[in-house]
Amino acid sequence: MTDQNRVYIFDTTLRDGEQSPGATMSHAEKLEIAQMLDEMHVDIIEAGFPIASEGDFAAVSEIARQSKNSVICGLARAQIPDIDRCWEAIKHAKQPRIHTFIGTSPLHRAIPNLDMDQMAERIEQTVTHARNLCDNVQWSPMDATRTEHDYLCRVVEIAIKCGATTINIPDTVGYTAPRESADLIRMLLERVPGADKIIFATHCHNDLGMATANSLAAVEAGARQIECTINGLGERAGNTALEEVVMAMRVRNDIMPFSTGIDTTKIMGLSRRVAQVSGFAVQFNKAIVGKNAFLHESGIHQDGVLKNVETFEIMKPADIGLNENNIAMGKHSGRAALRAKLADLGYEVGDNQLKDIFVRFKDLADRKKEVFDEDIIALVQDAAANTGDDYLQVKHLRVVCGSDGQSADLTMIVGGEEKTVHSTGDGPVDACFNAVREIFPHEAELQLYQVHAVTEGTDAQATVSVRMQEEGRIVTGQSADTDTILASVKAYVGALNRLIVRREKTGKDSDAKQISMYSH
């Protein structure tokens, strides 16, 4: 393996991933994910789109300041104010990168209403401007896979001449296929003067389910940067999944002799955390990180695995940070076992956090016969999502349901003040949500209400996800409990707490200032 076979991993979970409707992350969550990506040795982190909002600017700036190893990149349109704002945000990073883009296909050229020559001139001006600010500049012809080849060669050549050091070739709408993806990179390498001096990147979307294959095909043809997200998070059908391309190159290194710098044992921890903060659960049969990816239920498979694990497993669970240790957790377990289990699951917790999680764990163990790893993960995530110092807190809930009707008696703490209501509805969840609305009136629209059983059995915990929207702000809330209705109310209230914080950040109303005294 030579250095020429080193593939750089560019993670855009915090920018393209966060663009998924409903995947909005809080400032603190973005910093935490960025730190985890840095520790996993992602080469480049695209931290956000600084001109998009004050919140994005603040998150990118802080990620730039805290970064240790990774290059920190910000996105900017082909506009001077965007590029200046991006530079302001990233300039404190040890290794900053400006990523500027414009749509070059016929359909996309029509958006800013520029003809081919005007667009070429805009690319020349903006890439030159970016390069005058920063010596690490990435340029993307958005919708490259639907751009005329001659024009693509022309604009890529301009960007290289103006100082771009990475040229990204996006398949913006997930339209290409593996052979075409490879041919496009080969064509650019052959035809564009100076192409051998820069790095070509591939940025694929998964609309036809081919993002991983298309990215790997581009690498085979000479691309040396893959743009991807954790769990394949991203708009529509998502982006290329980081875990898939990294593990594919590792497991099939015989036919794809490429290396990355990724510490693959961090994959599972990041996957779980991104699923939690984005509110996008990972499908059970998702490659690499799905709950069933290493499970064998049919007899022939179990027999094979018991005789030789390689019969049905092409990689080791430990390679992606999945633990196989068998500490059984239950009501008789102590703090040491819980701490060890948490560490196995990828959670390093401080003493105070451990104390809090231990109380919740004992409470769960009293109510549930067996406490599985999934229960502990749900419990830790619930503890992180629903803290004791939120503006809205659920204090007491009593629900009546059955053939005679449904009602809820709910007591909540609202900014330190206790309020109780009695409410009815079409079903117990509806009655509870009506009660929350009576206590805390709001116009936010409930867009999603989803319940998942964490494990099997009637005593299983339910994880509830809620997504709400108010004036373009989208927030999510999650909670887990063996009581599905209680988890539903806590998830709903969790989303409202996030909305309160978002209102305050965007200065929605004067109430928000007052509210900020109570919310974190």
Ligand SMILES: CC(=O)SCCNC(=O)CCNC(=O)[C@H](O)C(C)(C)COP(=O)(O)OP(=O)(O)OC[C@H]1O[C@@H](n2cnc3c(N)ncnc32)[C@H](O)[C@@H]1OP(=O)(O)O
């Ligand atoms: C494929 C991708 O992932 S691209 C990234 C997409 N991500 C996002 O859009 C998320 C962040 N976006 C935002 O917050 C907003 O769209 C902003 C702040 C960037 C712009 O907001 P607004 O000024 O209100 O513009 P709006 O969103 O309505 O329209 C986009 C404008 O940008 C222009 N534009 C779009 N892309 C580019 C580009 N790459 N370079 C230059 N101009 C562009 C459009 O032509 C349009 O301007 P026009 O109305 O003068 O024609």
Ligand SMILES: CC(C)C(=O)C(=O)O
């Ligand atoms: C900004 C560009 C790289 C993008 O996200 C896309 O084309 O999908």
